Structure formats: structure tokens, C-alpha cells
Amino acid sequence: MGLLDLLGFGKKSKEVMVEALKDGAVIVDVRSPAEFQGGHVAGAHNYPLDRIGSQLEGLKAAGKPVVFCCASGMRSGRATSQAKSAGITAYNGGGWMSLNGIVQELKESH
Structure with a gap:
């Protein structure tokens, strides 16, 4: 397992x-509402990291x-850790922007 896998960015x-x-x-x-308004993945929910616990x-x-x-x-990594600790997959x-590209590819493949 490489460093990228440990950080949650590996191929697997x-x-x-x-x-x-x-x-x-x-x-x-998990960005701020202002960041989210500047662009986001279609259908994404905006829960800023400082309020993710709730x-x-x-x-x-x-x-x-x-x-x-x-x-x-970075922030999504922290949120992922918190969610996993709460028993969430x-x-x-x-x-x-990278995730948006993946989502778009998935939409185009269907």
C-alpha cells in the first residue's frame, strides 16, 4: 500500500x-457556502467541515x-475520517473539480 492509498487517493x-x-x-x-456557490458537483450537498459533526x-x-x-x-479527508469513525461508509x-469530472464521465457512460 502506497502513500496515496493511505491518504485515500490510491487507484483502488x-x-x-x-x-x-x-x-x-x-x-x-465540505467547503464554505461561498466556495460552494462558486461551483460544485451537480447534486452535491454543502455541509461545511466545521459543521459536519452535526x-x-x-x-x-x-x-x-x-x-x-x-x-x-484535505478537508474532505478530515470529513471522511469523522464519518468513518461514526460508522458511515x-x-x-x-x-x-476532479470529482465533477468523474461524475460527468459516469453520466456520459450511461
Whole structure:
């Protein structure tokens, strides 16, 4: 396992995340509302990182995996750790623009 795998950015992690997206995972953008308004993945929910703790029970109750994103992958990595600690199947989707590209590719392939 390489460093990228440990950080949630490895090839295997990406493949698993893509499968989760195909299966209807919830996308959560943990940037500020102003950042989110400047652009985001279509259909993403905006739960800023400083308030993510109060959203975890609702995310868990939804019963779906969660893919977190932000600007670079750092904040989404922290949110992913918090969600996993709460028993949620969670993935670090990294930067929202990269994740948006993956989501678009999935839409085009269907």
C-alpha cells in the first residue's frame, strides 16, 4: 500500500469510490457556502467541515455511502475520517473539480 492509498487517493480507493457513486452514493462538499456557490458537483450537498459533526447522524440514517469533496482533498479527508469513525461508509473524493469530472464521465457512460 502506497502513500496515496493511505491518504485515500490510491487507484483502488478511486475504483471503490466510483462503484459507490454508481450505486447512488451521496456527495457532500465540505467547503464554505461561498466556495460552494462558486461551483460544485451537480447534486452535491454543502455541509461545511466545521459543521459536519452535526450532519453525521442524518448521513448515517440515509444508509448510503458518502463521497466527500472540497477544494484540494484535505478537508474532505478530515470529513471522511469523522464519518468513518461514526460508522458511515465514506470516501475522500478529493477536489470537487476532479470529482465533477468523474461524475460527468459516469453520466456520459450511461
